[in-house]
Amino acid sequence: MLLSLPYLKKMYPNFPTKILHLGAHLAEEAEEYSANDITDVIWVEGNSKLVDGLKTKLQNYPINSQIYNIMISEKDKEEIIFNITDFDQSSSILEPALTQKLHKTKIVETQKIVGRRLDSYFLENSIVLNDYRLMVIDLQGYELYAIKSLGKLLNNFDFIMAEINLKELYKNCTLLRDLDVFLANHGFVRKETFVNENFWGDALYVRTNITGFSFVSNILNKFNIQYYNFISSRKHFHRALKSFAYTIYYKIKS
Template sequence: MEVKLPGGLFRATSTGELIMLTAPLRFAGRLRRYISRRLYGDPDSYLELCSGVIHVGANAGQERDLYARHKLKVAWIEPVPEQFEKLRQNIRSLPDQRAINALIADTDGKPYTFHVSNNDGLSSSILDLHDHKDIWPDVHFVRDITIRSSTLKTALEMWQVDPGQYNALVLDTQGSELLVLRGAQDILRQFRFIKAEAADFESYRNCATVDQIRSYLKAFGFQVRREDRFAKRASGGAYFDILFERV
């Protein structure tokens, strides 16, 4: 049965699970957290075991209050200049949080065409949109900028951030998660938790999928601790928040 609730269209499964079929992205984060808590408990409970978070793909730092409630050190990384300035303003009263302006990939100094999206940059990516429109048909790119990449290790060194103070890595990079992870392989084992937002279909062209990320991190000793499905397309496939823990 499909039901329309504030923020989008949902389908109720036989087990009582609500699957988001369509929703404006500005509602998606709030809705998925609410639904996950009601059905499966708090998806952010792992933060109680964290000393700090490196968050790649910061946008404007929407999770800043969540991190502050857990008294975490946070290094935000955001490539788009306008969003970086918003981020800096948003965290200026939070002394344990800092912002880094960088595009993270698997190599240093490579020029990328970065596509900026019309939804306050939430869907911006170095990859072209593909089946993303099946869930969010109103999202499109409005302009391109050229940015040179850095590996995670290089960016942290340039901004004088000690990675040893952070044991969680959060990736919200719209399909380029494997590039980030490959470029960070020298420091991956220092993290206890890695959290990624990813799809199991080609949302962006040639994007990293859930299975690819899971397979890559398995070689570094990470296992899936939690998967929260928060958006599903009618023709098959879904988006997930996936939490990995190193064992």
Template sequence: MIIDNYLRSIKYKPNCIIHAGAHYAQEKDAYISLEPSTIVWIEGDPEIFSKLDKIIDVDSRQGPPRQICRQALLSDVDGKKVNFHRFNNLGASSSIFQATPLLTSNWPGVVETGSVDVLETTRLDSFLSSLEIKPEDVDVMVFDIQGSELLALNGSGEYLEKVKFIEVELSQEAIYVGAPLATDVDSFLQARGFVRQTDMIWHGDAVYSRSE
């Protein structure tokens, strides 16, 4: 996780962190240390979500920040039914996209299980609006959703216009069939006034900030 280090380096205290692709909220302690008022955890996989929800429920009882945990498969449209392909690494690689040979060659042992669920997509702006979270309140967004990052950004609407910092997972080569590449996401964000603050690596997370 790199956005917490970046925000700490510029001495920025976030108000609301949105994390899409929460998995088991491994970043929870790092986020809490930044002292935000709200953290929203979004997980697309219903099986992972059932465990995540219990983790956040126990943790949120211990005090601030307010933590919200919901299941939603983010994309650029509401209500579209899509295939969700499961992988054998505890859901870490599960995606609406299938794997390319490059994924398996770089992460030996990570394979599709053959189990496919049909799930319904949600736009991020629709999702956050339903929680009564206003665009101006969201200043940090994190996307780690296995090739669907650009789809989710396209579905962010006014929240993308207001957010100050974004972390997004990028891949310079296709590890998922049909998923956008790093150059696609990078061009999209730069065209909307964001500046990448980290190096463009082959695969991994990049932090963007809104240019002043």
């Protein structure tokens, strides 16, 4: 996680203590969750080869954990090809694009797996999300597809922390603007953004009725993104600077 829980708890006093975590891998976040009063986590992991290790790891933490091996799909019960790479944190339903160059990784195995919509799977298995107000998503470019698979269950959440991409790290992956538009149409605003030098990062989306929009936070978010647009290609500097200036102008004007 690039956005730290201590910071988020300070910024949002009613920050949730129960999490739906999509893309568990080996629960690398468990230590931070445990240290920051997270009491319950539903972990969803699509790679069946990781599930035993995930269960073993979570025995070391006092978190009430539920673990489900689900390959998430926007369409229920469709056959999906899952691409396993030699750098297993880059494994994804989507084919590698820029991430192949950044991480020097390649596909070493493919699996055909039946995908499930989360709303259908949760209903069939009586998984109740009533008290789960925070969703964490780390799905190697598949974030928006997973959100859409929740259907009306998206209404349960007040906070969404998602991995974001500024460039196409995977073919047809979710880009930041895709998440912004979709989640804005469902009552969320992006409040926190952190992007690293490899054009991916984390963003926190918060329901508009939970907390007011922060002008300063918005400007810093825009600057962070425009900065990495600049370092990715200097020929775009003037366009990025112009966009940043417009952001400030129109926020002040409004």
